[in-house]
Amino acid sequence: MPDKDYVIEAKNLVKSYGKTEVLKGIDLQVERGTMLALLGPNGAGKTTTVRILSTLLSYDAGTATVEGYDVHQQADKVRGVIGLTGQSAAVDELLTGRENLIMMGRLYRLTQDSAKARAAELLEEFDLVKAADRPAKTYSGGMRRRLDLAVSLIATPPVIFLDEPTTGLDPRSRLSMWAIIKKLMETGTTILLTTQYLEEADQLADQIVVIDGGKVIAKGTSTELKSKVGNDRLELTFADGAVFKKALTALGKKVIDTNDKEYSATVMITDSNVDVRQVLDTLATDKLRVESMAIHKPTLDDVFLSLTGKQKDAEKEEEV
Amino acid sequence: MATELVFDKKPKWLRSLNDSLIMVKRSTTHIIRNTDQLLGAFFQPIMFLVLFSTVFGGAISKSLPPGISYLQFLMAGIIVQTVAFGSTTTAIAVSTDLQKGIVDRFRSLPMSNLAVLNGHVISDLFRNSISTTVMILTGLVIGFRSPAPLINWLYIAGILALFTLAFSWLAAIIGVIAKSTEAVQWLTFVIIFPLTFASSAFTPAEGFPHYLRIFAINQPISQIVEAVRALILGLPVGNHAWLAIIWSLGVIVVSMPIASILFRRKTSQ
Numbered sequence: 246m247p248d249k250d251y252v253i254e255a256k257n258l259v260k261s262y263g264k265t266e267v268l269k270g271i272d273l274q275v276e277r278g279t280m281l282a283l284l285g286p287n288g289a290g291k292t293t294t295v296r297i298l299s300t301l302l303s304y305d306a307g308t309a310t311v312e313g314y315d316v317h318q319q320a321d322k323v324r325g326v327i328g329l330t331g332q333s334a335a336v337d338e339l340l341t342g343r344e345n346l347i348m349m350g351r352l353y354r355l356t357q358d359s360a361k362a363r364a365a366e367l368l369e370e371f372d373l374v375k376a377a378d379r380p381a382k383t384y385s386g387g388m389r390r391r392l393d394l395a396v397s398l399i400a401t402p403p404v405i406f407l408d409e410p411t412t413g414l415d416p417r418s419r420l421s422m423w424a425i426i427k428k429l430m431e432t433g434t435t436i437l438l439t440t441q442y443l444e445e446a447d448q449l450a451d452q453i454v455v456i457d458g459g460k461v462i463a464k465g466t467s468t469e470l471k472s473k474v475g476n477d478r479l480e481l482t483f484a485d486g487a488v489f490k491k492a493l494t495a496l497g498k499k500v501i502d503t504n505d506k507e508y509s510a511t512v513m514i515t516d517s518n519v520d521v522r523q524v525l526d527t528l529a530t531d532k533l534r535v536e537s538m539a540i541h542k543p544t545l546d547d548v549f550l551s552l553t554g555k556q557k558d559a560e561k562e563e564e565v
Numbered sequence: 566m567a568t569e570l571v572f573d574k575k576p577k578w579l580r581s582l583n584d585s586l587i588m589v590k591r592s593t594t595h596i597i598r599n600t601d602q603l604l605g606a607f608f609q610p611i612m613f614l615v616l617f618s619t620v621f622g623g624a625i626s627k628s629l630p631p632g633i634s635y636l637q638f639l640m641a642g643i644i645v646q647t648v649a650f651g652s653t654t655t656a657i658a659v660s661t662d663l664q665k666g667i668v669d670r671f672r673s674l675p676m677s678n679l680a681v682l683n684g685h686v687i688s689d690l691f692r693n694s695i696s697t698t699v700m701i702l703t704g705l706v707i708g709f710r711s712p713a714p715l716i717n718w719l720y721i722a723g724i725l726a727l728f729t730l731a732f733s734w735l736a737a738i739i740g741v742i743a744k745s746t747e748a749v750q751w752l753t754f755v756i757i758f759p760l761t762f763a764s765s766a767f768t769p770a771e772g773f774p775h776y777l778r779i780f781a782i783n784q785p786i787s788q789i790v791e792a793v794r795a796l797i798l799g800l801p802v803g804n805h806a807w808l809a810i811i812w813s814l815g816v817i818v819v820s821m822p823i824a825s826i827l828f829r830r831k832t833s834q
Contacts, residue, residue, distance in 0.1 A: 299673050303833055321675055329673040335666040337591065339598045351587050352676040354580065359571040380598065396670070400570060 250277040252404055252435040253298060258307040260293055260459075267293050269459040270307070275452070280436040282450035284443065290459040291439035292332065295408045298437065299329045311404055325353075328397030331408030331439070335393070338382035342373050342392050345381060346399055353400035360399070367395040371425065387418030394425065405429065407438040411445060423448055443543070447471075455552065462552050471543060478502075478541045479521060482509040484534060492533050496524065514540075581677040588684025592658065596692050602654060606692055610647045610700040615707060617643065617767065625768050633798065636709050640701075641794035642766030645786060647696050648729050649761050652736035653753040654692065658685045659740025659828075660749045668832055678832070679825050685740075686733040693729045713799040721796050724809050728789050731816035732757075737824040741831055766790045785812035 253275040260268040268290045275281040283291050296302040298309055300320040308315070314322040336345050343364055350360030368377045371391045376384060381392060390410060397405060407426065411419040426449055430436065440446055446453045447467040455463040455470070463470060478501070483489040489508035493500060502511035514520035521540070528535060573580065596603065622635040629638055662668050662681060671681055701709075736753060743749040763777055764770070764787040770778050781787055789812070792805035 296669075301669055301672055301833070324673060324675040327673065329670065332666075335670055337667055338665075339595050340591065344594070348587060348591060349670075349674065352584060352671070352674045354573045354675065356571045356573055359569075363570060400572075 249274075251275060252277045253281070253311050253437055255294070255298065255309045256307055258294065258297060258304055258309060260290075260297065260302070260304045267459050268297075268304070271456065271459070271461060273454050273461070273464075275435055275437055277435055278433045279451040280430055280438060280449055281452045281454060282446035283437065283439040283454050283456060284441070284446045285439075285456040286441060289456045291456065292408055293459075294456075295329075295331075295406050295437065295439055299327055299406050300324055301329075326402050326404055328400075328402040328405045329408070330390075330394045330397040330406070331410050332412065336381045336389065336396055339380055341378045341380055342368060342384070342395075343377045345392060345396055349396045350399040353402075355400055363399055367398060371395045372421075385418075387414055387421065390414060390418070390422060391425065394422075398429070401432075402434075404435045405437075407436060409439055409441065412441065419445075457552075477514045477543065479512045479514050479524060479538060480509055480541060481512065481524070481528075481538045482507060482536045484508070484536045488533050491531060492528060495527050495531050495533065499524065508536075581680070584677045584680035585683040585687070588680040589687045590684075592684040592688035593691050595658065596654075596688060603695075606651065606654075606696045607699055609650075610643065610696050611703045613647065614639070614643050614700055614703055618707065621767065628769055628772065634708075636704065636707065637711070637798060638769075638794065639767065640704055640709055640711075641790050641797055642764075644697055644700055644725065645728070645790045645793060646761045646766050647700060648693050648725060649732055649757050649786065650753075651689065651693050651696060652729075652732040652757070653750065654736075655685050655689050655733045656736035656740035656743070656749045656753050657746055659737050660743050660746055663741065663831065664745075672832055678829065682737050682824055682828055686730060686737055689729050689733040690726055693725070697725065711797050711799070713797055717796040717799065720806070721793050724789060724792055724796075724806065724813075727810060727813040727817075731785075731813040731820070734817055734820035734824055738820055738827060741824060741827045760784060760786050764790060785809070785816070788812055 251274040253273070255271055255273050258268050258271040259266070271290065271294055273281065273283070273294075283294060285291050293302065297304045298311060298316055300316050300323050303317065310316065311323045312326045314326075316323050336342075337348070340348065346364035346367060347357075347360045350363055351357065355363065368374050371394070373388060373391060373395070376388060381389060384392060394407070394410065410426065411422050414422060423445070426436070426438075430449070438446070438450060450467065453463075453465065453467055453470055454461055481492070483492055486508060489505075489510070493503065493510060496510065496512060499512045500510045501513050503509070512520075512524055514524075525535070573583075575583065596606075618636045618639055621639075625638075626635040629635065659682065662685075668681060672678060735756075739749060739752045739756075743752055763773075763781050764784060765781060766786060770781040770787065773781055788805050788808040792802055792809040794800075795802040795805060
């Protein structure tokens with residue numbers, strides 16, 4: 246333990262609002278230069294945790310430090326080394342993108358010249374040059390999130406909190422946000438990200454902590470978690486009983502589940518591209534026609550299902 | 566990340582002051598960019614002045630001291646009323662900041678928290694000076710003339726500035742407490758409307774029923790109106806100016822810490 250360099254550390258964090266216990270003892274550590282994803286459904290306590298670690302919120306018990314500073318006792322020191330972005334922070338809508346950046350830079354104690362230069366650099370980097378001198382209220386959702394993130398990077402703080410940075414974004418904006426976050430990770434910034442999307446945590450984070458109902462229910466790398474949850478599954482449906490039977494024989498042991506009434510079979514796959522092709526090749530050799538197929542990815546719901554045994558919403562399906 | 570970052574190394578009190586200045590600049594930019602509100606700050610005083618002077622002028626001028634027209638009497642009342650109602654904007658600005666989460670962003674920065682409130686309150690001076698100037702110019706157009714020397718106008722500016730700060734801090738409290746913009750509007754209305762109308766702003770208080778009159782002539786708005794009115798008309802000010810200043814300072818001394826404490830408490834939940 247002492248040989249590891251933890252930048253963010255929370256031990257047994259407890260927080261209640263009146264009688265409602267929102268956090269029931271959260272533990273987490275983020276090593277320098279890595280990203281930890283805090284994964285959980287709405288109301289799990291993700292934002293509460295981030296708000297405590299970023300000094301916005303007091304807590305009832307436990308300890309929390311950032312860069313060795315106590316978030317409660319040394320809040321000012323903590324504020325000097327963190328950037329916060331996402332649903333618990335915002336930009337000024339009546340100011341332009343550039344004005345937002347310069348203002349926040351000045352509040353981070355940058356000199357006027359330095360804030361200006363850095364703002365210009367970030368606008369370039371975040372593809373906001375054209376919109377730089379328009380009020381932020383005219384920005385699209387994706388642009389606003391990019392500005393929001395840029396604002397928290399204005400003084401290049403070594404620690405960044407990203408509170409659900411892609412919630413509500415369309416797929417394209419989400420991808421561009423991911424690209425930006427990946428670039429940020431290359432600079433050695435320590436990041437705590439919260440998300441509802443397993444895929445997002447999977448794509449970006451070094452370590453994942455799954456929380457539900459204010460408690461940590463699992464932690465590990467995405468591979469470790471997935472192995473607990475299970476792999477992707479391919480569901481194949483055939484036109485009639487004859488084809489169905491032949492297909493079952495052809496696929497053999499790969500089939501993990503069947504539905505005789507709908508003539509469908511489920512196959513476990515580990516690497517979508519390779520395995521799906523293999524399955525289809527096998528069927529094609531025997532001239533067996535597949536009526537329809539669907540890939541089921543393990544979702545957050547599956548994580549909860551396997552970790553807590555309680556059923557969440559219906560499975561997310563990805564039609565192929 | 567090519568740019569070398571240069572940080573200010575000022576002492577702490579100077580940085581806090583700087584934070585407030587940055588926030589004043591922000592709130593002032595809001596006032597300029599918020600076109601609808603700016604138009605309100607422009608036209609509302611014109612409408613009040615023109616309508617009141619024409620509608621009530623005939624009836625009320627009979628109870629005024631000889632030689633004073635209703636327009637001359639009204640000017641001070643309308644100016645003070647506009648400043649008082651203008652503080653609603655501060656309350657809305659504070660409330661909007663709290664609702665939109667930008668305050669959270671500010672609080673995650675190594676800045677002085679109260680700079681946000683300072684910014685909204687102080688930038689009110691800017692908006693009120695626009696409104697007041699517009700009103701005096703309109704007055705001049707429709708026949709208002711003041712016999713007072715220039716120095717009186719400096720006193721007036723000073724009293725109004727103090728009064729603006731007092732009401733803006735009061736409004737800041739409402740902005741922090743209220744849960745929505747609508748709540749801000751009715752709360753400020755409930756407080757400011759009776760204070761301005763049960764005063765000597767629009768009519769001499771002599772005609773009021775007994776108890777209302779005692780309240781009206783002693784309450785802060787009347788003191789400020791009387792002080793400004795005497796200064797405009799070049800009449801002896803009496804105790805009104807001192808009382809106006811004491812009232813304003815008193816309101817500031819009480820509401821500033823209350824607003825600050827409530828703001829801190831509300832934002833750390």
